[in-house]
Amino acid sequence: MKYNFTAIEKKWQQKWLEEKPFTAVTGDKTREKFFGLIEFPYPSGQGLHVGHARPFTAMDIICRKKRMQGFNVLFPIGYDAFGLPTENYAVQHKIHPAKVTRDNVENFRKQLHMLGYSFDWDREVNTTDPDYYKWTQWIFLQMFKKGLAYKASMPVNWCTSCKIVLANEEVVEGVCERCGGEVIRKEKSQWMLAITKYADRLIDDLDDVDFINRVKIQQRNWIGRSEGCELTFETNMEDTVSVYTTRADTLFGLSYVVISPEHPLLEKWKNRISNWDEVSAYQAEAARKSDFERGELNKEKTGVRLEGVLVTNPANGETVPMFVSDYVLMGYGTGIVMGVPGHDQRDWDFATKFGLPIIPVVAGGDITKSAYTTKDDGIMINSGFLNGMTVKEAIPAMKDYAVEHGFGVKKTNFKLRDWVFSRQRYWGEPIPLVNCPQCGWVPLPEDQLPLLLPEVESYEVTDTGESPLAKMTGWVNTTCPQCGGPAQRETDTMPQWA
Ligand SMILES: [Zn+2]
Ligand SMILES: [Zn+2]
Incomplete structure (x- = not known):
């Protein structure tokens, strides 16, 4: 049958x-x-x-x-x-x-x-469906009222020929998926969700949920919690610079410091950097690359030495040069990292390319071939008061020393970033906030939800990079729910995963 x-x-x-x-x-x-x-x-x-x-x-x-x-x-x-x-x-x-x-x-x-x-x-x-997104908007308002939704300036992908902001998935191999045009990074004010306020709970509470272990490991890596410290170095400029590290014990092996191309200190120091033309050309080049290209895909290290800038190693008082390099991202840590080429492969590659000293601080291995990784039981060398200690002992010893001598604070760091929660697009939930020149950002009263997505003639993005809603002055111009004065609606919409 x-x-x-x-x-x-x-x-x-x-x-x-x-x-x-x-x-x-x-x-x-x-x-x-x-x-x-x-x-x-x-x-x-x-x-x-x-x-x-x-x-x-x-x-x-x-x-x-x-x-x-x-x-x-x-x-x-x-x-x-x-x-x-x-x-x-x-x-x-x-x-x-x-x-x-x-x-x-x-x-x-x-x-x-x-x-x-x-x-x-x-x-x-x-x-x-408005009956559904009424609740998406309601949840957003609760987050806004608790300070979990906030506005911040963030780098976005900008197509120089379409003149629009692109989502990450619209950037293919560094060019615009729509037109093949050049994509650069541009600062834009965006709504953010403060998920990092929950970083500790997201990681600790994994112990209480019934997930398979592979998923728990992925979650822990994604949140990326590390216990380290922030070290502050004096420079020959009027500013100090801070780096985040989990390996303070390697401080005696410092041979240079690297700053991210987006770091605001560069602009501040530009008159005193004698090769500024070279530095600013390098910044422009870096702005064209995605974080992914600068991270995972970044095999060949590039960078420019900041002529005229010197940094003092607080452990031994010696000065080291500073470089700008695109493998350092502004979004992680302080946007400045220390280069310890004896014990980090990426730093070893960089130091070898630029002819910088490579100082081993843990015994063993052959430093002329590559950086050697350090085991907990490795013995410290070339490291002043740390000499003879194991790595395991030296990590807290240097942290304590840095705190006592006023150049370090213990710090927990996370890879997790706050989420960008707005898009300059039409087809999404309107954000139920009004911007008042007197009161700032004011939430719509909850009985006025849902705030309907208006019908528009053209839902194509505008050539200024603003949402198509920005063109609808009849919808945008409104009164402030708080003071009754003239105000404007937010024209960004929520992202797809709202
Ligand atoms: Zn384009
Ligand atoms: Zn107002």
Whole structure:
């Protein structure tokens, strides 16, 4: 006998639609609850793919089993429907993104029904529905009121020919995906979410959750907590410079210091840097590279020595030169790092290229071939009062020395950064804030939510890099909810993952 799926599945799927056997019952106190949650799909023009079907099928099996075991199961479905792919498609084909979304959702729904999933279809949600994004906006307001959403100037990807801000995924190998034009980094004021305030809890509370170990390791690496200290060095300029390090014990091996091309001290010192032309040309070159190119892909070290700048090593009073190099990112630590080429491969490569001294401070290995890594039980050499100690002993000894002598503070550092939470785009949730010249940023009263995304003539980005909403003066100009004076709405929208 052959399984006639077209007839059998159609028949049962129709029956499920009519009789709704998969509906979760609100207020049922007689049965235990089970909440089966999948990641809601992004309704693209391509329809469902196997990356949807695989996890959905797995959770569908679990939910069906739980129902058979007598649980009151909630297995919801929805569409994560704001975002760039829909907007780009809409711009290209001159169709309103709301219509593109509607058509795509219809197709997704049809395909999900064909797969026979046991979703509770009465609870279907769509993130572009004002009744839904009312709550996205409400959550944003709570974060704003608690100081967890704030505005800051951040570097963004700027296409010099389209004259627009690009999302990271629109920059392909350093050029604009849309036009192939040159992409540079530009400062722009953005809404941020202060996830770093939760960095310790995000890492410590992993002990309490039932994740597989591989995921826990990924999370720990992503948050990247390290216990180190910030060391402050005197310079021959009027400023001191600070570096963050987890290896204060290697301070006697310092042979140079490197500053990020974006560091504000460079601009301040420019009249006293005798090769400033060379330095500023290097800054312009660095501005064209992505963080990724400057990090992982950065095999060949480049940099320029700051002629006229000298830094004093607080451990031994010796002076070392300072370089600008694009492998140092402004976003991590202080934007300045110490170069200890004896015990760090990246520093060894840099020192070898620029002919800088390589001073081993832990015994063993052959320093002429490469930097050697240091083990906890390695013995300190060339290091003054640390000589003869193990690395394990020398790390806290140097930290304490730095604190006592006023050039160091103990510090915990994280790789995790606060999240950029705004885009200069149309197809996203409007940010429910008003900018008043008297009161600053003022939240809309909650009874005025949802703040509807207005209909626009053209949803293409403006040539100044502002959101298309900025052109809608009738929508932008409003009154301040606090003082009643003239004020303007925020024209950035929330990112896709809002
Ligand atoms: Zn472009
Ligand atoms: Zn006001």
